[in-house]
Amino acid sequence: MNAPPATTATKGTRTAARVAGAVKVYGAGDTAVRALDGIDVTFPAGRFTAIMGPSGSGKSTLMHCAAGLDTLTSGAAFIGDTELGTLDDRRLTLLRRDRIGFVFQAFNLVPTLTVAENITLPMDLAGRGRGRRGDGRGEGRGDGRRDGSSGEWIDALVEVVGLRDRLHHRPAELSGGQQQRVAVARAFAGRPDVVFADEPTGNLDSRSGEEVLNLLGRAVRRMDRTVVMVTHDPVAAAHADEVVFLADGRLVDRMESPTADRVLDRLKAFDGTFDSKGAPS
Numbered sequence: 001m002n003a004p005p006a007t008t009a010t011k012g013t014r015t016a017a018r019v020a021g022a023v024k025v026y027g028a029g030d031t032a033v034r035a036l037d038g039i040d041v042t043f044p045a046g047r048f049t050a051i052m053g054p055s056g057s058g059k060s061t062l063m064h065c066a067a068g069l070d071t072l073t074s075g076a077a078f079i080g081d082t083e084l085g086t087l088d089d090r091r092l093t094l095l096r097r098d099r100i101g102f103v104f105q106a107f108n109l110v111p112t113l114t115v116a117e118n119i120t121l122p123m124d125l126a127g128r129g130r131g132r133r134g135d136g137r138g139e140g141r142g143d144g145r146r147d148g149s150s151g152e153w154i155d156a157l158v159e160v161v162g163l164r165d166r167l168h169h170r171p172a173e174l175s176g177g178q179q180q181r182v183a184v185a186r187a188f189a190g191r192p193d194v195v196f197a198d199e200p201t202g203n204l205d206s207r208s209g210e211e212v213l214n215l216l217g218r219a220v221r222r223m224d225r226t227v228v229m230v231t232h233d234p235v236a237a238a239h240a241d242e243v244v245f246l247a248d249g250r251l252v253d254r255m256e257s258p259t260a261d262r263v264l265d266r267l268k269a270f271d272g273t274f275d276s277k278g279a280p281s
């Protein structure tokens with residue numbers, strides 16, 4: 001079962017995800033925090049978008065609300081044409097499983113499963129792959145392959161992430177960079193409408209981080225995928241097609257074809273000064 005197209009509009013103008021009038025207030029009364037203060041933003045399909053901004057500007061909150069991991073106080077969040085606020089818990093869970101991929105700073109792999117089994121886990125849970133025994137050892141071929149078009153897709157993914165010779169290893173036998181590459185492959189395995197990545201290079205050295213970012217870029221440009229990435233790092237943001245900048249819960253700027261230097265300059269224009277990671281110095 002393939003995910004439905006992001007929208008019915010033509011390629012190039014399709015919207016993978018968007019929020020409209022997004023407001024998120026944590027707490028109430030004197031201690032209320034307005035983490036999102038009326039944001040309208042569109043994440044186009046087939047594009048790599050980075051979300052940047054000072055600490056506390058609302059980046060993670062925006063990502064979580066756009067991805068249906070958290071709910072907006074007011075406004076609306078859409079994946080394709082589907083408004084998340086109209087879904088009950090069950091449908092929202094299914095939408096997240098079938099139409100969204102996630103990559104987090106902590107790799108979140110299942111330690112008892114092999115690389116191949118981790119990559120196909122979302123599809124197995126969705127009943128799109130072969131069955132899995134309760135002991136965590138897959139009944140499939142265990143080589144990360146699937147039959148038909150999903151087999152070809154997984155095969156292409158394994159090639160792109162360069163893990164062919166590690167498919168039977170467990171996560172503990174891999175470096176951090178390799179583990180994150182598995183997490184990236186898993187996020188794309190079900191051909192979701194959009195992959196949300198929250199500081200995907202936060203736990204990696206710069207060389208492994210670069211590999212993971214190149215991978216995200218290749219998935220977008222060669223495999224027509226959509227990525228939305230939260231990052232503090234101007235070097236990471238420079239891998240995106242476009243950067244959106246938040247400050248105080250508002251969208252304050254967008255930058256096409258970013259470079260690390262231009263992103264850093266833009267960040268410096270916010271209150272305070274920022275070191276090369278965009279964190280307050």
Ligand SMILES: Nc1ncnc2c1ncn2[C@@H]1O[C@H](COP(=O)(O)OP(=O)(O)OP(=O)(O)O)[C@@H](O)[C@H]1O
Nearest residue numbers: 026027033035053054055056057058059060061062
């Ligand atoms: N669960 C929560 N309860 C209360 N306040 C929260 C909660 N989550 C976030 N906030 C507040 O909302 C604001 C935005 O937080 P958010 O984590 O989205 O920012 P961020 O830009 O991702 O920050 P960072 O770069 O430091 O991760 C901050 O003021 C934060 O303290």
